[in-house]
Amino acid sequence: MSYPEYILTLSCLDQRGIVHRVSGFLADHGCNIIDSAQFGDAQSQLFFMRVHFSSEDVAVAEEGLRAEFAALADTMQMQWQLHDAYKKPRLMLMVSKIGHCLNDLLFRYKSGLLPVEISAIVSNHTDFYQLAASYNIPFHHLPLAAGASKEAKQAQEAKVLDIVEANNIDLVVLARYMQILSPAMCTALTGRAINIHHSFLPSFKGAKPYYQAHERGVKLIGATAHFVTGDLDEGPIIEQDVARVDHAMEPDTLTAIGRDVECVVLARAVKWFVEHRILLNGHKTVVFK
Template sequence: MTHPEYILTISCLDQRGIVHRVSGFLADHGCNIIDSAQFGDAQSKLFFMRVHFASEDTAISDEVLRADFALLGASLNMDWQLHDAAQKPRVLLMVSKIGHCLNDLLFRYKSGLLPVEIPAIVSNHTDFYQLAASYNIPFHHLPLAAGASEEAKLAQEARILEIVEHNQIDLVVLARYMQILSPSMCAALKGRAINIHHSFLPSFKGAKPYYQAHDRGVKLIGATAHFVTSDLDEGPIIEQGVERVDHSMGPETLTAIGRDIESVVLARAVKWFTEHRILLNGHKTVIFN
């Protein structure tokens, strides 16, 4: 008999006995811990925990498990979530005219390496509608002209949020979507939108970062996946990657290498999010690998 599995994530003020009380609760409710990780941050004074467990007592329903844990969570003032481990998160992909990250994520999804559902792709261009069709994924073309008015931008974003709500999206991935989201859009997607920045933040922001890097003669280039916030490219960092380069490589070579890094870094960040391994810690993240 296969027992239902869950992933519990917790953050709260650090104090004695949290692990004991959580593990005791699970044992008392007929649950068997499969793996567990925890971290106490001395700076923020917060405690973080991720527990993967199986519910082995058929007499205890999902509703009872959640209701009872809510009492424990309230007693410790916890920010907690209980996820059904068998449920695949629903992901919306957004892209503009550069498709390497989109293509990589779709391949990982199709091959089973990324356990998600992708009910929609949104783009402000039509370049990848055929790619979406090859995966039988609805493609939504929502154009936004250069220099569009604030009213037009907000109307386009409202349509995106309608797609998010209609498809019950858990995560929005900006897979090289080259539009700045409005503060209201960032607020609506807080904690569930990930961007890939084509540079190793905080250096070389803006246009053509690999050309900037080449002009500076850098020896490492990289990419950064982070949560989207209204502070452009300043959201909590989830994952970063670098590759060593040298003087013989031109900006086109750096760009090609950089795109490979971007694809891998973004895929890691998405996978960690869908496995509920990322917890926010102020302007930083805790990643339970």
């Protein structure tokens, strides 16, 4: 018999008995814990927990489970969420003219490696509309001219947010979307937008960062996936990785290696998000892998 499964995530001030009270609550409500992870941060004095469980008592409905856990959470001042483990989160991908991350995420989605529904692809260029069509995903071309006015940018971002709302998007992925989001846009997408960038920032800004890195003779290149905030490329970091390079490699080789790392790092971050493994801890993250 198949039972409903849920993922509970929570954070609160670290205190005695949190695991006992949460596990006891689940046991008292006919739930069986499948896996559990927790972490107490001595610096922030916060406690974080992720519990994957099945609900095996048919008399306990999800609404009742939520309502009764809310009462427990209030007594401990918890920030918490309860997710249906079988529900696939809905994604919107944003891209400009460099498509390696987009292509990688689409392949992972189509092959079942990424348990999501990709509901829309948004771009300020038309380069990937045929790729979107090959996956039968709606493509939205929302151009934004170089040097566009503040009003034009606001209008374009309003259309992006309309797509987010119309499609009930859970996560926006900036898969090499080369436009800086306004503070208002970042606020609207707080905690549900992930960006990827090469790890040279702020050393190599602007065009062709891997060529700049080659000129400086770097020995490590890498990528960082992070939540989007109003502080450009400084949001809470979710995942990072590096690859070693050497003097014999041409700039194009560095670029190819760097793009491979970007794809892997972004895919990990997205997968962990949709599996509800990421909890915010101030300007940092807790990731239960």
